[in-house]
Amino acid sequence: MADNATDKHVPLEHRHRDLGARMTDFGGFQMPVQYEGIKAEHRAVRENVGLFDVSHMGEVAIEGPDAIAVIDALVTNDATKLDDGQAQYTAMCNEQGGIVDDLVYYRLGPERVLAVVNAANRDKDFDHMTRKADEYCADAEATLTDEGDEWVQLALQGPNAEAMLQEMTAYDLDDISFYRGAFAEVAGMEMLVSRTGYTGEDGFELYCAAGDGEPLFDALLDEGEDWDMALCGLGARDTLRLEAMFNLYGQDMDETTTPYACRMGWTVKLDKDTEFVGEDALRNQKESGGPERKLRGLILEGRGVIRPGYSILVDGEEVGEVTSGTFAPTLEESIGLGYIDSDFTDTDSVDIAIRNRTVSARVTNNAFYSR
Amino acid sequence: MEIPNDYYFTDEHEWARENDDGTVTIGITDHAQDLLGDVVYIELPLDGDPVEQGADFGIIESVKTASDIYSPVSGTVVEINDELHDTPELVNESPHDDGWMIRVDPDDLSELENLMDASSYESFVGEEE
Structure with a gap:
């Protein structure tokens, strides 16, 4: 390997x-x-x-009097809304609004935050977080520690x-x-x-x-x-x-996708008080009509299994690509996620090119399964 | 792992069994189903379709992955296992028996000699792991 x-x-x-x-x-x-x-x-x-x-997930501790302000500058969601013991799901973006990682962080106290990051991104995230914390919160009293191990x-x-x-x-x-x-x-x-x-x-x-x-x-x-x-x-x-229609980093989102493109717009709080990494780019994208392609759920209507990389077609024209797909054991049908050109995201039905044939799929924006 | 003595095996982990009437039944091995995990969908040819030794004749999908299935012999499909349409898990439960896939009228039974016997296949799987 x-x-x-x-x-x-x-x-x-x-x-x-x-x-x-x-x-x-x-x-x-x-x-x-x-x-x-x-x-x-x-x-x-x-x-x-x-x-x-x-345990492959990484942890980054942010500690000090300005811990909340630092995390708030690093993520799209509003960390100031949290009480002690509360967790929040968020995107963490680069300056272009692309997603560096998606993460959950806990406010463990007024001066202590624990961010939980994806395994493959541990080193990248810690580097990004320390650099951007220096840039956005130069005078902040808070230390970042890679506690992944x-x-x-x-x-x-x-x-x-x-x-x-x-x-x-x-x-x-x-x-x-x-x-x-x-x-x-x-x-x-x-x-x-x-x-x-x-x-x-x-x-x-x-x-x-x-x-x-x-x-x-x-x-x-x-x-x-x-x-x-x-x-x-x-x-x-x-x-x-x-x-449950949760995205997987590296598959359904990466640094080329913004939260608006992958059904994570709800985690972006453009009006929060803290200036945060990616804010300008995200505001621009939102005000200029949104991303060119958006992530949607796919439910296969014929036989077969949706797999990453398969093309999504409308009237024979390629309009997108599958990023996640599997056979869903609880639903007993094949489901997937894929990016579809924004002109077609309101379409109810698309075709999936599965090897040598095409199979129709319903397009959805709702979780496939909810308890 | 169970490896039937009187079967022939490919290096793609299909098996072939010569029947008394001269037809050949084809499936995938216990080792193959173990690697694939839960099988959820199988695409097979139709009665009368030709198959060719070493060429793919179908697709098997597990929860994890999709794989081509390659024919151990050349010939004409005379029967497909319809049970697999609704119960693909038969391939997991009984790969060498109830989970068979197609029965073929072979062009040339001597093609079986190109395949591995049970003991060769056993060492082949051993080396792969």
């Missing part, structure tokens, strides 16, 4: 191998792609509970996630509402517990010190036996997120 593949490791990698996971390279990390199988793991999360190791992140997802996790903590999980987190003791270890995820189900993400990762994993496996909890890999994570 070329480049930097497989030279980065999460603390639990050997556990996944020992437990029989099939491994794959993702963002330079060796991660489990599946345990029992994608469909079974997917079903477990929709109907019961599943556990994912997502200091955290283990596990996601417990599914309708039974709360009941299962409640067995492992005295903290009343009812008090943690959607997109909020709190420090709590789970299985005797202090960690950040948030009601967040990437599956379209209720569930939690647990951020613990890297050294606590293995004991926490063991405790979850132990408790999970009573719940028939499934160990899940990135394969099911991908089918689950696509059913």
Whole structure:
């Protein structure tokens, strides 16, 4: 394998191998792609509970009296709206309005923010964030620290996630509402517990010190036996997120796409008080009629499976390209995401060129699945 | 992994079985279905279509990926496994038996000699891993 593949490791990698996971390279990390199988793991999360190791995700801590002001200058969403313990989803753009990454950040206190970034972007993001923080907030009192190796992140997802996790903590999980987190003791270890995820189900993400990762994993496996909890890999994570119509960075968005192009316009707060990276470009795009192509959902109406790279056609003319596609286990049909020229984004139906034939697909702007 | 003794194998992980009536049944191996994961859709030729040794005759789609299926022999399709239309998971559950794909009237049965036998295939899979 070329480049930097497989030279980065999460603390639990050997556990996944020992437990029989099939491994794959993702963002330079060796991660489990599946345990029992994608469909079974997917079903477990929709109907019961599943556990994912997502420690390949990066963390950047922003700390100091101006921590909130710094994150607010780096992201499109409005960080000043958050209370302590609240999380927010956002785009982080470059000066052209292109998306450097999409991320979730937590306001852990008035002087402490934790940003969670995509695995493949860890180095790029930290570099971007430190440079732009210097540029936009030169006098700010805040330090940025790459804490990517200091955290283990596990996601417990599914309708039974709360009941299962409640067995492992005295903290009343009812008090943690959607997109909020709190420090709590789970299985005797202090960690950040948030009601967040990437599956379209209720569930939690647990951020613990890297050294606590293995004991926490063991405790979850132990408790999970009573719940028939499934160990899940990135394969099911991908089918689950696509059913919920969440974008995947590097596939459905990158530095050439703006939030307005990929259904993330709601994360752009042009009127917030802080001047933020990409603001001018995004305002320009919005005022000049929007992006030339927009991301839309696709539901295949015939047989076959939508895959990334397939052409999207209207009357035989190519009007776009698929960026994500799969067979959706819960919906039992093929779904995808793709960019469509803005002239055609209101079209109800397109054709997808699947190898040697074309199959019609419905175009949608609504989540394929919602609980 | 199960490898039937009396089958022939391609390096693309298809199998061929010679039937008593001289036709050849074709499918993909246990190893292949394991690599693909959950099979969700299979596109097969029609009765009477010609197939050619080494050329693709269909497509198999799993949740993860799409793959061509290559014919182990040349000949004419005389039967397709209709069960796979509604239950493609048969390929996962019974790759060497109920999950068969097509039955072919072969042009030349000696083509089977170009394929691997069970023990060669077993070492071939071993080397790949």
